[in-house]
Each structure stands twice: as C-alpha cells, then as structure tokens.
Amino acid sequence: MTRRLNARKPKNARQATTPARPVRTRKPSAAATLVAASAQALALSIDPAWQTGVTLNLQLLFKHAALVDEFPLPDEIEPAPVFRA
Amino acid sequence: MLETAALDFTWSTAADIVAAIGAGRTSALSIIEATLAHVRNRDPLLNSFTAITEQRALLRAQALDAAHARGEQLPPLAGVPFAVKNLFNVAGLATIAGSKINRDAAPASRDATLIERLEAAGAILVGALNMGEYAYDFTGENVHDGPSRNPHDLNRMSGGSSGGSAAAVAGGLLPLTLASDTNGSIRVPASLCGLFGLKPTYGRLSCAGTFPFVTSLDHVGPLARSTRDLALAYDAMQGYDQRDPVCADRAAEPVTALLRNGADGLRIAVATGYFKCRSAEAVYAVDRVAAALGANRDVEIPEAERARSAAFIITASEAASLHLNRLRTRARDFDPAVRDRLIAGAMLPTSLVAKAQKFRRWYRGEVLKLFAEVDAIVAPATPCTAPLIGQQTFMFGDTALPVRPNLGLYTQPISFIGLPVAAVPIPHTPLPIGVQVIAAPWREDVALRIAHTLEAEGVAAAMRPSL
Numbered sequence: 369m370t371r372r373l374n375a376r377k378p379k380n381a382r383q384a385t386t387p388a389r390p391v392r393t394r395k396p397s398a399a400a401t402l403v404a405a406s407a408q409a410l411a412l413s414i415d416p417a418w419q420t421g422v423t424l425n426l427q428l429l430f431k432h433a434a435l436v437d438e439f440p441l442p443d444e445i446e447p448a449p450v451f452r453a
Numbered sequence: 454m455l456e457t458a459a460l461d462f463t464w465s466t467a468a469d470i471v472a473a474i475g476a477g478r479t480s481a482l483s484i485i486e487a488t489l490a491h492v493r494n495r496d497p498l499l500n501s502f503t504a505i506t507e508q509r510a511l512l513r514a515q516a517l518d519a520a521h522a523r524g525e526q527l528p529p530l531a532g533v534p535f536a537v538k539n540l541f542n543v544a545g546l547a548t549i550a551g552s553k554i555n556r557d558a559a560p561a562s563r564d565a566t567l568i569e570r571l572e573a574a575g576a577i578l579v580g581a582l583n584m585g586e587y588a589y590d591f592t593g594e595n596v597h598d599g600p601s602r603n604p605h606d607l608n609r610m611s612g613g614s615s616g617g618s619a620a621a622v623a624g625g626l627l628p629l630t631l632a633s634d635t636n637g638s639i640r641v642p643a644s645l646c647g648l649f650g651l652k653p654t655y656g657r658l659s660c661a662g663t664f665p666f667v668t669s670l671d672h673v674g675p676l677a678r679s680t681r682d683l684a685l686a687y688d689a690m691q692g693y694d695q696r697d698p699v700c701a702d703r704a705a706e707p708v709t710a711l712l713r714n715g716a717d718g719l720r721i722a723v724a725t726g727y728f729k730c731r732s733a734e735a736v737y738a739v740d741r742v743a744a745a746l747g748a749n750r751d752v753e754i755p756e757a758e759r760a761r762s763a764a765f766i767i768t769a770s771e772a773a774s775l776h777l778n779r780l781r782t783r784a785r786d787f788d789p790a791v792r793d794r795l796i797a798g799a800m801l802p803t804s805l806v807a808k809a810q811k812f813r814r815w816y817r818g819e820v821l822k823l824f825a826e827v828d829a830i831v832a833p834a835t836p837c838t839a840p841l842i843g844q845q846t847f848m849f850g851d852t853a854l855p856v857r858p859n860l861g862l863y864t865q866p867i868s869f870i871g872l873p874v875a876a877v878p879i880p881h882t883p884l885p886i887g888v889q890v891i892a893a894p895w896r897e898d899v900a901l902r903i904a905h906t907l908e909a910e911g912v913a914a915a916m917r918p919s920l
Contacts, residue, residue: 406800411781418784418793425797428858429769432762433805436812439759447810448817448870449669 463625467533467682474532481514481532488534501617504581528575535629539581541565542662550664551584565662574689582617586788588666590614591860596788604918609839612642619646637864643876644834644887655871661696667771678915680905684709708898716906721748724832727757731850735833738879745912760866763809769798770806817870824893834887875900877913
C-alpha cells in the first residue's frame with residue numbers, strides 16, 4: 369500500500385468506498401526526505417526556496433496515488449496503453 | 454469593393470461566413486482584413502493572441518478569392534478565420550506551448566496536421582493563441598505572456614489551459630479555434646467563457662505536429678460559438694494520420710448532416726455521485742439541460758474519484774518525464790507553479806503510475822457497461838463559474854479547494870478513458886457555465902446531436918459579451 373507522505377486529509381475528502389486501511393505510523397519528514405533523495409538520484413537541482421512547493425505537490429500526488437493503490441485489481445489486467453508491434 | 458458591413462463578422466458563425474462569401478456578399482480577403490484589424494484593436498483587452506500570421510493569411514485569402522472568381526467550387530470552410538493554441542506547430546514559428554523555454558526552439562518547418570486539414574477545407578489561419586505553460590493548467594494564466602482574460606468579465610479567468618483559444622472566440626475575434634484537452638483544457642475554458650467545445654474520442658483527431666503534454670491522455674479539438682461550426686471543423690479534421698501513432702485507423706464519420714436528427718430516441722442520463730453539483734450555478738445548468746432533454750434517469754459513473762486520481766498521477770509522471778531534461782537545465786525558466794508540480798511528478802514511483810494505467814483499463818470496462826443502458830450522460834463541466842484572475846481557492850460545497858488543480862475535477866474522470874464530450878454553454882447571470890454531454894467512444898455524433906438540440910431550443914447558447 370502507498371504511504372501517504374505527510375499527507376493531511378483535507379476537510380472535504382470523500383470517503384473511499386473500500387474499507388479503511390490500517391493506520392500506519394508516518395514519519396513527518398518522509399516527503400521532504402524523498403524529495404532530497406530523488407533530486408540527487410535524478411540529478412535535479414532544487415533551490416531551497418522550491419522545497420516546500422515540491423514537497424506539497426509530492427504529498428498531493430501520494431494522496432491521489434493511495435486512492436488508486438488501495439483499489440484491488442486482477443493480476444491479469446493490462447495497463448491501458450498496450451504496445452502493438 | 455465588396456460590402457462587408459452587412460455581415461457582422463465579429464459575431465458571425467463560420468457557417469455564416471462561408472455562406473456570405475459563397476453568395477458574393479463579401480470576400481475572403483475582406484473577412485481576413487477585418488479579422489486582423491479586429492484582433493489588433495480588441496485583443497489587448499483579452500490577451501488571447503501570441504502571434505498573428507498576417508501575410509500568410511492575406512495570401513491565402515487572395516488565393517481563395519481568385520479560385521472563387523475562376524468559378525471553382527468553394528470548400529466547406531471557405532474564408533473562415535481560425536487560430537490555434539500555441540502548442541500547434543505553425544510553419545515559421547517556434548512552438549512555444551505557453552513556455553519561455555520553447556521560444557529558443559527552431560521555427561516549425563511544417564504545420565500541424567489539423568491546420569493543414571482545416572486549410573485544405575478553406576479555413577484561414579490568422580495566428581497562435583495564449584495558453585497555460587506546457588498545458589499544465591486549468592486557469593488560463595501564464596507568467597510569461599500574462600493571463601488570457603474572460604470576455605464576460607476581464608478580471609476573471611478564461612479557464613485553461615486553452616485560455617486564449619476560448620477568450621478569442623468568446624470575445625468575437627474569430628469564430629473558430631483549435632485547442633487541446635488532456636484533463637479538461639477544452640471543456641474548462643468552454644465552460645468559463647460560455648462556448649461550445651468538442652473533445653473527441655481519444656485517438657480520433659491527429660495530434661501530429663502538436664507539442665505533447667501527456668501522450669496517454671492528450672486530445673485535440675475545436676472551440677466555437679455554435680454546434681454547426683464545431684461539426685464543420687470536426688468533419689474537416691477527421692481521418693487517419695500516420696504521423697500520429699495514437700491516431701486511430703478509422704474512416705472519417707461526418708457528423709454535420711446528422712445534427713438535424715436531433716436527440717429524439719436517445720437515452721440520456723444525468724451523472725450522480727461524484728458528479729453531484731456543489732454550486733447553485735452548476736445545479737442550474739445541469740437541471741436546465743436535463744429538463745430540456747427529458748433526462749429523468751440518473752447514472753453513477755463508478756469509481757470516478759479514483760479515476761480522477763489516476764489521471765492526476767499519470768499526468769504528473771508523464772509530464773515530468775517529458776520535461777525532465779529541461780528541469781535539470783532550465784528549471785528557473787519555468788512558471789514556478791508548473792515547475793514544482795513537474796519536479797514532484799518526476800519523484801513519483803513508477804509502480805504507482807503503472808497501477809494507475811491498470812486501473813484505467815478496469816475503469817474503462819466498467820464505464821462502457823453504462824453505455825449499454827444509455828446513449829449519453831450529462832455532467833457539469835466545471836464546479837463553478839469563472840474565478841477571478843489570481844484567485845487561489847473556490848468553494849466546493851462547504852470546502853475551499855485550490856483553483857489550479859481542481860477546476861477540472863469533473864472533466865478528468867471522462868478524458869481519462871477518452872470518451873467524446875460536447876461542452877455546451879448555459880447562459881447564466883452574471884457568468885456562463887458549461888455542461889458536459891458525454892457519449893460512448895466514437896459516438897461524437899450523439900454528443901453533437903444533443904448539443905445541437907439544446908442550442909436549437911435556446912437552452913445552450915454562446916452569449917455575446919459587452920466588451
């Protein structure tokens with residue numbers, strides 16, 4: 369399951385239709401840590417002034433990703449774009 | 454000198470212009486000269502154009518008039534001025550895609566396929582249009598070129614990312630523009646500016662010669678002030694294009710002649726659940742459309758919120774991949790709001806993006822089942838009318854949501870699986886708002902027939918702003 373990195377549930381968040389996931393312990397600095405590590409791995413130079421914006425956006429992406437990740441899918445299902453030779 | 458004054462070209466439809474030229478009441482050259490003058494005079498208010506292709510347009514108009522004088526049959530869009538979102542390649546211009554960075558690119562050597570097809574049908578390109586940077590936008594704002602302004606209230610957003618495409622048509626500068634729609638970039642500005650827009654089925658119209666955003670989700674299509682103009686343009690642009698690997702190998706399926714069939718016999722439902730309106734304006738618009746169409750059944754599009762989330766992360770990831778090298782070398786030249794989103798997208802694990810693409814397959818299957826029971830689904834296009842330029846949040850029910858990522862919350866779950874949609878403008882005071890008419894894949898005819906019916910009954914209309 370996807371960990372929601374530092375994601376706070378917005379007031380308006382709709383309830384998922386699937387059962388609630390177990391509560392996990394979250395490291396407060398996980399998203400910022402991931403930003404720093406990924407920037408190094410991807411050779412991206414991030415100005416300190418951008419850190420907050422990037423981190424907030426990454427948290428938002430993980431929030432959306434968690435909604436997708438928790439949904440059960442058959443192993444056999446193909447990704448939508450299928451390459452044809 | 455032919456008489457142009459009788460034809461109010463500033464609010465004429467493309468069909469009106471073709472008819473006037475065909476009847477000899479005006480000429481293509483007169484129309485283009487008047488359009489160019491109007492753009493120069495009026496666009497400083499709207500900020501919708503980023504380039505004007507004056508010489509090219511005048512030459513084409515003269516050639517068209519010469520052919521007409523020789524007795525040649527006029528093509529279906531003869532003399533119709535149009536302009537394109539500046540992510541379409543225009544020969545001789547750099548394809549800036551709303552960015553600062555692409556201004557350094559070499560000029561395009563060839564027009565985008567859809568420009569070639571519209572011009573083959575007699576339409577005349579007059580320029581390129583403002584847009585949100587790299588199409589990652591729902592507002593119509595642009596830090597490099599300034600915001601496109603909503604003709605119904607110049608202090609308000611045009612919607613994006615095809616902001617210039619909508620502002621130019623809604624402001625009466627010309628009757629037809631081309632735009633792109635990855636997550637809602639035709640339908641959101643159509644809604645905020647009060648226009649008809651067509652987002653065709655994914656793969657229906659060629660994207661060749663356009664600067665990409667998210668190739669899994671990119672669509673292109675027209676904006677206009679009437680459904681007939683949408684249909685005329687759409688028919689001229691259909692057909693397989695080997696230059697676009699996504700373009701479907703399908704024969705053209707013309708729709709213009711089908712508009713007169715109306716909506717009788719079509720099974721139309723209203724989307725509920727996730728698509729339940731949270732603003733009085735959206736409720737009004739959807740209720741008006743439903744009542745006019747006799748749409749008295751509801752349908753719930755399953756897992757629409759999750760679909761929107763999947764579209765959200767696919768968008769971030771693919772767009773980040775596209776721009777990764779530019780993020781390494783020219784990060785400071787991006788719009789900061791776009792830059793931060795792209796950098797974050799680059800950091801999203803691939804395993805989650807792949808899962809989103811698998812979810813997309815599942816979701817498609819479930820939504821297509823609905824079309825066994827209904828022919829079209831009606832849903833709001835935007836959660837609100839046009840926000841003020843610079844506005845950061847809007848009220849969604851009792852909750853304040855950020856504007857930039859959320860204006861497309863009703864459009865994203867639909868384009869996610871490539872369904873064709875006609876956006877229809879519902880007049881409302883003080884600002885218009887749009888409704889999506891959603892059909893099954895490859896049934897643009899159904900969406901446009903319904904839109905045409907709403908237009909004929911006076912329920913949907915592009916209202917003239919008091920500029």
